[in-house]
Amino acid sequence: MSRAVTLTILLAGLIVIGSSTPVWAAQMDARINPNSDSSPFKMNYQKTVFIEYPNGGELFDVLQGHEWSVIGTADSSDPGVKNLMRQLNDKIKADGSQAHISDLNVSYDIHLKARNINTSIDYRVIIEGTLTNYVITKDAQKTLVDLGWRGLTANDDVVIDGHELNFPISILLEEEPEASAFFVGTEAEDVLHRNLINADFILQQPLTNWHFLFDPTGINVDAGTFGLSEEISGFVVSSWTMGESSLREGRQVERVFEAEIMADQKYIVRSVQSSDQGNLAAIGFGALDVFDGVEIAGVTPTPPQDYATTSTGDFPVMIIYGMAAMAAIAGGAFFMFSNRALKNTKEGQQGIDPSRLQGYQTSSSSGGYQTNRGEAQLKDDSSYQQTRSVYDTQSSQSPPQQTPPPQPASTNEEAACGCAASADMGSECDCAMQGACLCDATCGCNADICKEQVNSMS
Template sequence: MSRAVILTVLLASLIVVGTSSPAWAAQLDARINPNNDSSPFKMSYLKTVFLEYSNGGELFDALRDKEWVVSGTADSSDPGVVQLIKKLNQGIKADGSQARISDMTVTYNFHLNARNINTSIDYRVILEGTLTDYVITKDSQRTLVDLGWRGLSADGEIIVDGIDINLPLNILREKEPTAFAIIDTPEAEDVLKKPLINADFILAQPLTNWHFLFDPTGINVDAGTFGLDKEISGFVVSSWTMGESSLREGRQVERVFEAEINADQKYVVRSVQSSDQGNLYTIGFGALDVLDGVEIVGVTPKPPEGYATTSTGDFPIMIVYGMAGIAAIAGIAFFFVSSRSLKNEKVGQQGIDPSRLVGYQTSASSGGYQTNRGEAQLKDDTSYQKTRSVYENTAPQETVTPPPTDANREEAACGCAASAEMGSECDCAMQGSCLCDATCQCTADLCKEQAHSMS
């Protein structure tokens, strides 16, 4: 039973992880053309709220098998969109920026999905609009562009198509009144009343901490993203991005707000948002500055003379070249030292002088032929006695003296006599038979027995 419970919990956890949608908080994407009076921008706001009931209870019963989606699109003809544009412009002005939003379209999507141990509600609102009045000054040398407008945030209710798109609390109260009544506590309200349309962190992160890149080769491919044609070929494009964990931006983590509710069971309300992300692009080379407390960028058609940078910001290209030069010098030094080491090595014959060696023949005749094999030995053994192997067997070897043969022996009567000339007198015994008669004088036992039997 315990094993079944553990497997059930693991399976439920995998289902929750596999079906949960990621929450990416606020995402900014804007492409500024300083030569135009207006430029497009896009801002996305995402948040996920979890209602957790691991022990079941009335909240589980109220949300059992529930799933619904509320979505829609509205433009500036909707009073709610006009209200949102007004609130955003008020926030931009409060931040010290002179830029304004002139037009905007709102797309929203809210998705509730109930599961066995929790219910998730994904909130998504996307703003796509037109930004104006971002050029501060412009002359033949450079253009000052206002970037202090990027913290697009709005508080309170924003009613679009009769639906509050800003406070997660209200749509849950409207669509699921029974479930909301169970968790309607000050702690849960504090989590659910945090506005969805909030990009304060994007503004709070200084642009000097953003990741900077510029493309000096022209933007043929990217021309369409600015609404321009190929005539802008050859212009520089600068970009600033944020949202990664780094030494510049610090460690980026999820923003989680949580509250526990004690009703018939213990419930948890959790709001999850990932770190904000931002992408700013401008035509021309951008140099950051601050004007009256507002971050701005000075844009020129081309980078200053002699300026070079990498993706990490103001990192001089000469340092990169210097490091490459040091590596080249180290390589040359390595080959130089190696060459001198080779020259210092001994060249020619090493070991024993060949003039001190003498050859000895080691082969002997066998039958009707003789092999040509031999070995080299020292003429004198002075050095050999000093360096000979300690494992060499120094025991005296026994000298085998062949038995004398009878010159008057009848070779035809003794089969061993034929091999006597080759130093193998007992060849007949080695073959396991004897060809000897009574006149044979061979000392082999086999021959003696044969000779005795014939006498």
């Protein structure tokens, strides 16, 4: 009973977790070196907005043939980039982390293209910067690294080079004011007013749910990507990744928000964001923990002695043992069923007892040739209903077959005939096979050639 309850709870949890979906989307890539005062990071924010007009209408007339792009880059000397860096640091501090962004570069690419049935606007903002002050404490054995800075989000306007990049409706108001008038004051405005620069879910997903890997020799190959010298070659590289649908992370799908607009025609505005992804690496072996509500990693140069794990910690071990137990149960059930079926199987001859059958010849001579064909029939029909063929039903509907005429009984005269066959063989005169007859008038042979010879002699 307890096992059934446990399995039920596990299945219910799988359904609930698998059906839940996060709200935001972003892609993070960061490499933390606890032996350095700064480390690089990169965030990629993407979103696509579709404006659909399947029946044409005034909105189609406004956007027909339009295609444009807004592309640019800026560094920390730009006032808009400084404002974005301030917003990100305020969010990191609000999340309880002590880490700080000291440098930031921004690149953006917004592209609109109108088609016959819809218009798509692709938004992409990439920020690359330098993270500092992430080391909490450090001694000869271990370094505590702050990992609570992952929710890099801006909730206010981000204006760079005169373009507001955080809210998709802003660029439409700037570049397509006539088309934007269809959205103002409707639910579509709410869809287009969701901030693009948002990584809250990457922070909300605990690192214990991320996939974990470590490579004791990874530095030898990847030292260049970290900007490290050969002095630390041979150290462990720990990495945590998220974004794959799993029992722990939940089902990762695209985020879709949609609204309808009733004007001269029905228009649909749909916002689509890709699923969240995160790649976080650290030099050394990282053991996760929580300090004052902030996730941290205790980093050591080498893993503990005899330590071994897989990409998902202890979870695969549970799966392996569970699959082995299920296979053992299935195998035991199979053998029990097979053994029971074998015991119920009768041994020896099945069907009709051969002693109840008798042979019957079905062939006769044709011209000068005779075959030896026959069939087996029951000596009696006492058990006919138990042994009759399924084809008897069809044969009972057909006209009854004529029984072969009985063979004439042999007589002394026939046996005396020099050219007659043996009475036991039941065949015609032997002389029919030789093409001549030596019978006299007293021969009782039925062969035509014998009859003709007898007539000619009488």
